[in-house]
Amino acid sequence: MSTERSSQNLTLVQAVRDGLYGEMARDEDVLVMGEDVGRNGGVFRATQGLYEEFGADRVVDTPLAESGIVGTAIGMAAYGLRPVPELQFAGFMYPGFDQIVSHAARLRTRSRGRYTCPITIRAPYGGGIRAPEHHSESKEAFYTHEPGLQVVVPSTPSDAKGLLAAAIRDPDPVVFLEPKLIYRAFREAVPEESYTTELGTAERRREGEDVSVFTWGAMVRPTMEAAEELADEGVDVEVVDLRTLKPMDTDAVVASFEKTGRAAVVHEAPKTGGLAGEIIATIQEESLLYQKAPIARVTGFDVPFPLYALEDYYLPETARIKDGITDAVEF
Amino acid sequence: MSTERSSQNLTLVQAVRDGLYGEMARDEDVLVMGEDVGRNGGVFRATQGLYEEFGADRVVDTPLAESGIVGTAIGMAAYGLRPVPELQFAGFMYPGFDQIVSHAARLRTRSRGRYTCPITIRAPYGGGIRAPEHHSESKEAFYTHEPGLQVVVPSTPSDAKGLLAAAIRDPDPVVFLEPKLIYRAFREAVPEESYTTELGTAERRREGEDVSVFTWGAMVRPTMEAAEELADEGVDVEVVDLRTLKPMDTDAVVASFEKTGRAAVVHEAPKTGGLAGEIIATIQEESLLYQKAPIARVTGFDVPFPLYALEDYYLPETARIKDGITDAVEF
Amino acid sequence: MVPLSVLQRDPDDRVQILDEDGGVVDGATVPDLADDEFVEMYRYLKLGRHFDQRAVSLQRQGRMGTYPPMAGQEASQVGSAMALSAGDWTFPSYREHLALAVRGWSLADDLLYWMGNEAGNAPPEDVKVFSMAVPIATQIPHATGAAWAAKLRGEDTVVLTYFGDGATSEGDFHEGLNFAGVFDVPAVFFCNNNQWAISLPRERQTASATLAGKADAYGFDGVQVDGMDPLAVYQVTQEAVAKARDPPEGDLRPTLVEAVQYRFGAHTTADDPSVYREDEEVERWKDKDPIPRLEGFLRERGVLDDELVVRIEESVSEEVANAIETAESTERPSPEELFANVYAEMPQRLEQQLQYLRDLRERHGDEELFQ
Amino acid sequence: MVPLSVLQRDPDDRVQILDEDGGVVDGATVPDLADDEFVEMYRYLKLGRHFDQRAVSLQRQGRMGTYPPMAGQEASQVGSAMALSAGDWTFPSYREHLALAVRGWSLADDLLYWMGNEAGNAPPEDVKVFSMAVPIATQIPHATGAAWAAKLRGEDTVVLTYFGDGATSEGDFHEGLNFAGVFDVPAVFFCNNNQWAISLPRERQTASATLAGKADAYGFDGVQVDGMDPLAVYQVTQEAVAKARDPPEGDLRPTLVEAVQYRFGAHTTADDPSVYREDEEVERWKDKDPIPRLEGFLRERGVLDDELVVRIEESVSEEVANAIETAESTERPSPEELFANVYAEMPQRLEQQLQYLRDLRERHGDEELFQ
Numbered sequence A, B: 001m002s003t004e005r006s007s008q009n010l011t012l013v014q015a016v017r018d019g020l021y022g023e024m025a026r027d028e029d030v031l032v033m034g035e036d037v038g039r040n041g042g043v044f045r046a047t048q049g050l051y052e053e054f055g056a057d058r059v060v061d062t063p064l065a066e067s068g069i070v071g072t073a074i075g076m077a078a079y080g081l082r083p084v085p086e087l088q089f090a091g092f093m094y095p096g097f098d099q100i101v102s103h104a105a106r107l108r109t110r111s112r113g114r115y116t117c118p119i120t121i122r123a124p125y126g127g128g129i130r131a132p133e134h135h136s137e138s139k140e141a142f143y144t145h146e147p148g149l150q151v152v153v154p155s156t157p158s159d160a161k162g163l164l165a166a167a168i169r170d171p172d173p174v175v176f177l178e179p180k181l182i183y184r185a186f187r188e189a190v191p192e193e194s195y196t197t198e199l200g201t202a203e204r205r206r207e208g209e210d211v212s213v214f215t216w217g218a219m220v221r222p223t224m225e226a227a228e229e230l231a232d233e234g235v236d237v238e239v240v241d242l243r244t245l246k247p248m249d250t251d252a253v254v255a256s257f258e259k260t261g262r263a264a265v266v267h268e269a270p271k272t273g274g275l276a277g278e279i280i281a282t283i284q285e286e287s288l289l290y291q292k293a294p295i296a297r298v299t300g301f302d303v304p305f306p307l308y309a310l311e312d313y314y315l316p317e318t319a320r321i322k323d324g325i326t327d328a329v330e331f
Numbered sequence C, D: 001m002v003p004l005s006v007l008q009r010d011p012d013d014r015v016q017i018l019d020e021d022g023g024v025v026d027g028a029t030v031p032d033l034a035d036d037e038f039v040e041m042y043r044y045l046k047l048g049r050h051f052d053q054r055a056v057s058l059q060r061q062g063r064m065g066t067y068p069p070m071a072g073q074e075a076s077q078v079g080s081a082m083a084l085s086a087g088d089w090t091f092p093s094y095r096e097h098l099a100l101a102v103r104g105w106s107l108a109d110d111l112l113y114w115m116g117n118e119a120g121n122a123p124p125e126d127v128k129v130f131s132m133a134v135p136i137a138t139q140i141p142h143a144t145g146a147a148w149a150a151k152l153r154g155e156d157t158v159v160l161t162y163f164g165d166g167a168t169s170e171g172d173f174h175e176g177l178n179f180a181g182v183f184d185v186p187a188v189f190f191c192n193n194n195q196w197a198i199s200l201p202r203e204r205q206t207a208s209a210t211l212a213g214k215a216d217a218y219g220f221d222g223v224q225v226d227g228m229d230p231l232a233v234y235q236v237t238q239e240a241v242a243k244a245r246d247p248p249e250g251d252l253r254p255t256l257v258e259a260v261q262y263r264f265g266a267h268t269t270a271d272d273p274s275v276y277r278e279d280e281e282v283e284r285w286k287d288k289d290p291i292p293r294l295e296g297f298l299r300e301r302g303v304l305d306d307e308l309v310v311r312i313e314e315s316v317s318e319e320v321a322n323a324i325e326t327a328e329s330t331e332r333p334s335p336e337e338l339f340a341n342v343y344a345e346m347p348q349r350l351e352q353q354l355q356y357l358r359d360l361r362e363r364h365g366d367e368e369l370f371q
């Protein structure tokens, strides 16, 4: 709610747009490409106005072909540009999956650094907006398992802008997943000028002494709610927003855990093979002696994301998160 | 080395072929399809002789297109056949990834059971045979994270045959990853008749009291070697071969761990996001109070699988596995 | 004298039977349908148009989720679906509400699906329609595979799959059609070229002169048809189906049909087409509206009059109202459905998760869970 | 009078300049190359053939890993590579050892790569060749992207990418060419149709009459050329490159070239072609061997005699021997290279893993590690 001259009050999706604008203005080599990103301004309006500002050569409406989008972006990047391909929904990234894991992720290694792939692949992701099938996927774990990739999920407007700028300037590929449930959920003061938020750094959203919760993206809000409710019940919850999932800020994870000795991980993705496993494995490698209780996994179920009539039952919500944290505390 | 009349001494790849043969003979609806599986008998000879036996309609040489192979197999399966598509190497499954995760895995859910997808997607997988780039991938974790899939990795010829038969007869899709490093590494008595080995069941390869090692596929052999060497040093290692990675036999994992209180997980795939994390998270959920030491992860590094000059340094080998187990024991 | 098949024409040479006023164009032959079949065709067009309007307004009123309208595209759906035999299969995308109704899948189920209930995507056993596919072009290889399976089994079945102009850019279009050519499967690839893939116009989707012409790359016929002329669509599809079943010597079974048409409305109810296209363009295409065209033809033929139009409108209204009533009175799916159809048998971990969900709901009650 | 561009011919009408004896076919025009350029072309063919034999035998002797031979395919590689300008880019697959040499990438590096060392896949800065791509067809969209980038930057660069007949079935072929047409990028898509994709013959790869004809689906020219005729390949590529740089009014920049040729040897050293094809077929194609054909032409032209052939053979042997010597005397990569180029900056976890590897090697020694 700041009224400072140099900041604007933006939603997350507006901050994404603002971040794109800033980077395109700053660096001629940056270009945006994808389905409906141009004249239409993106199906979520994340690229609104960019086409008018930068023209059809830098805000490119592509044919409907995800492998083509990622694949040509890789060629452009190798040639020296900095493409920011948008894939319309994370559930439609898979036709481009081969190009992401077999090429974007490996170009630097394959060529011993001669060729690089500075692309930022943006995609709206996650559930909760009553969208059709395949529109609610949250499979960040596919990308965090692939060496050579970096994976970012912002949870606030100001992070969205700063992390996106950092991703675009980064010399290596970044998968930038935008939690669309909170695209317009709230506004925040976002500086007008360009800035970067360092990749690979977690952010503590709430300090607490009793238990640590590690989460990201759209799950930060219900987690904060759960933390506040638990505060009333005398449980002091620390909430760590990972923001960058790969490389992960394991120092922050370990430090918080060693303080509290108890933890929960909250994510939307299915439990089995979700990132919670990685976080828990890391914690017990580093800090087993601090561990006072099993680390709770509060996650989506191991089922395909359902059509919207049931999505509320699929997604972790405040009560479930509270229960999970409570399990970790009361063990 | 059995000379019983009803068994043959087969390598793993021969057992795969034998399993395919048996299922094709048993059920007319079973058909094999893929690149070079027909006249050529497969690049590893896994389908050798099937074309001559069953003809071009049931052993189908397809065009070079993985999404086409998986996608048409899904259509066939929905229509009532039981296709067994082969993808030539696990590193070339990604062009078909969308069809696997968006369709094969979801058809039953999407149609409330009206349509199903009884396909078994076979692919040689893993490193160690001095193959070119992309031929040594072991990304089972991509598939274990997807609800609706089942994932199998055999480590012996007799399992290969029995698990493959079970996979083909299963009413739901199975990703069947064959560790090609041990395709011809050793022979074993394999029954001549058809049989199935139940999906979802782990197999204890060595009983031990001091520490449990969970592994699968090509890593079973160096793990057994490490166990034998450690036995000489007075450490009694239990080795559990998971065989089916999804659904995982967590009862077997938990039972073994509760007996020993110490464990290591060994896999070829990169550490971050590999299946070890899932196993460790499950153990600490179920059995934290039994845990005496951090569970060691002995895995591939978080780097793209290198060209062969360095692959020996990438892959976990006996010394590394021993070290990992020792860490878990000596903590 | 056997007339040259329409499939053999140059794909740029669009098949048309009705002109914009419903007259028969020079040299065209009207398909051999009985009068009541013509009237049925008309009724379906009206049913589709009315259904579409109601569905959009349900979404507006918050009674349904996102919905992809089809106004302007009814002729392609009805003409093609009516050309199939009972045993043939349809593999739809997401916009063929009407084609599915012609094939016997209830409009109520369609609504149910867009109301977020998977039950709506499970056609009854006797309806030979596959579940809708949302990821673009992915149903194309499925259709090829099903047609291939039918052929392998020696069955007489033809498989028809629908997709849009945008879908032709996807790898799955290419791979699915290429397999179809190589294995010579009895399939009809029916492209609803409605000129737009959300905001991308046809001419930016591909530099190829026509979409029909792409068939050449797969060794089989492609044909362009006026997709807003139900008779032309019927005729072209019928020939394609006949060829799939019983191809002339030396000819391959598959056909790519490009039905040239226009979507009058938004891409979906979440889309605002005024951002990317001119009203004028829409108006120009409205001159080709299939409904007045077929109506003109039928009146001219003497099988339709004002009275029958009114009766049809009334019956169509009632049918749609009933479908809405049925869909809205269908119970919401039980949360336990989440787990019911992931595998044939529920694995242990899913059972545990189901039990967890039961406990959670018991502990908190659904109200508290989703305040 | 401007002669009709070869690109405008029917794709079924294969461009050819040399007949099987090295005579010039009726009506063909010999490309405008200087005598020493013709001789250079010949030398490259000989270099490729000799390199290939040596590489296969290195693999047999266990001195190198799997290797994909190119015998029979040299003309396509040399003719196309020589038609590029210094500033143009090449995006190879895995079989273009010789094309890369023509473009200045050392044979030693190529060997190094097949000896399992990534260093061999990093061309020197001044060599405008992309790293080799093993996954089929995936380099095609990369080439489109690079050509597009060059165009956006207003540069004069043309990008040529190689792929096989099998590659045309992949979605990436379709998507890459479709983007090229839509964005009209300066690219040449060069298909080495060597009749086989491992064991799958061309006619089972696709039902389309030619591969060149597939260009039509993307709105630009396709042309078939005798890929074992180095002069025809040179001419066709040169025209395609010229058109990419400066297209005639109304024409699109990209071209799909289908170079019809044959692989004399195995798919790779791991393959046994006798399982899937007849020797007879190989023999028939050997009549088209580019080396005797160009040799005949050059002798006829009076720029090549026995003595020069011997000198060329000696120099080629020496060059290949040197390349092998260089590759084999290159130190094996340090195990630390595993971590060196994953990211521009090594993240903490990789540093830890690198340290772990160091400790491991120290603790055990490489010998014990890999007994």
Ligand SMILES: Cc1ncc(C[n+]2csc(CCOP(=O)(O)OP(=O)(O)O)c2C)c(N)n1
Residues within 6 Å of the ligand: A035, A064, A066, A088, A092, A095, C095, C134, C135, C136, C163, C164, C165, C166, C167, C168, C192, C194, C196, C197, C198, C267
């Ligand atoms: C693989 C994939 N990518 C993107 C989308 C998002 N999307 C939904 S519809 C659509 C446009 C489809 O255009 P077209 O094929 O012409 O069909 P139409 O909607 O016009 O009927 C897009 C891009 C999707 N559903 N699937």
Ligand SMILES: Cc1ncc(C[n+]2csc(CCOP(=O)(O)OP(=O)(O)O)c2C)c(N)n1
Residues within 6 Å of the ligand: B035, B064, B066, B088, B092, B095, D095, D134, D135, D136, D163, D164, D165, D166, D167, D168, D192, D194, D196, D197, D198, D267
């Ligand atoms: C995506 C992918 N699928 C499968 C393979 C395995 N493979 C390697 S080469 C090859 C055949 C390629 O045939 P073609 O495109 O004609 O090229 P050629 O080898 O004949 O030069 C196959 C199937 C691969 N490398 N990449």
Ligand SMILES: [Mg+2]
Residues within 6 Å of the ligand: C164, C165, C166, C192, C193, C194, C195, C196, C197, C198
């Ligand atoms: Mg469309």
Ligand SMILES: [Mg+2]
Residues within 6 Å of the ligand: D164, D165, D166, D192, D193, D194, D195, D196, D197, D198
């Ligand atoms: Mg080939």
